[in-house]
Amino acid sequence: MGSSMSFMVKGWLSSFMTKEVDATGGQSLYPLHRCKTLHLVRHAQGIHNVEGEKDHDAYLSSDFFDAHLSPLGWKQVDNLRTHVQASGLSKRIDLVIVSPLLRTMQTAAGVFGGEAYTGGVNVPPLMVANTGNSDHPAISSLNCPPFLAVEHCRERLGVNPCDNRRSIREYLPLFPAIDFSLIESDDDILWKTDIREKNEEIAARGMKFLKWLWTREEKEIAIVTHSAFLLHALSAFGDDCHPSVKTEICAPFANCELRSVVIIDWSLKASAFSTTN
Secondary structure, three states, rough: HHHHHEEEEEEHHHOOOOOOOOOOOOOHHHHHHHEEEHHHHHHEEEEHHHHHOOHHHHHHHHOOOOEEEOHHHHHHHHHHHHHHHHHHHHHHOOOOEEOOOOOHHHHHHHHHOOOOOOOOOOOOOOOOOOOOOOOOOOEOHHHOOOOEEEEOOOOOOOOOOOOOOOOOOOOOOOOOOOOOOOOOOOOOOOOOOOOOHHHHHHHHHHHHHHHHHHHOOOOOEEEEEEEHHHHHHOOOOOOOOOOHHHHHHHOOOOOOOOOEEEEEEOOOOOOOOOOOO
């Protein structure tokens, strides 16, 4: 990707800083069909976050293996769902990409999924009832975008049990309508008990993920992922912007926070034809 691809704040679709123009002023135009809109979401509060904020060593506890959402986390999900529904965002999204961990899939299903699941509908539920000891009703996959699980947008790998996923065969009956076909191994072979992924390794994984994302045909994509992944993947962007915009792009995400950005390919390698010209 290198210098050929860049992030810009969504509101700057037709007015953003270029590398050739002084960051204190100057505008440029760019064709909309050469851009993708990404809606980046950090998962809602998990049970590991509750204890980890009190004592960071709590993240090492096996009690938080593949941590599920807390009661407050589900309230955050409901609040964000209300926002995306009221804003019309839910109708514009072509695809939801989700990290294959319990808390991210719960968040994604709750925010971007269909209404409460009822029997007699000839579609599988997006999430079955009481997934992750949540007491949450089942969520329908009816009238919502497709959901795709992708390993590249997982949380920092290794050591902390909360970041160790279950086997895909365990997730399938819990999230019947999520597509797990891109995950190569049933068991979690990426997470190691004694090796914690370095910042630069997360950033490299983030760049690989974004390169792959650019090959997708979908134009407006929601990505439900994790704090460390977002922090280090986004840190590579914004150097060609005003410093305040760089700060906005790279600021840490709160639980269940959504930010919308535009990804632009400065090259023509992955360009599509305009559907509006």
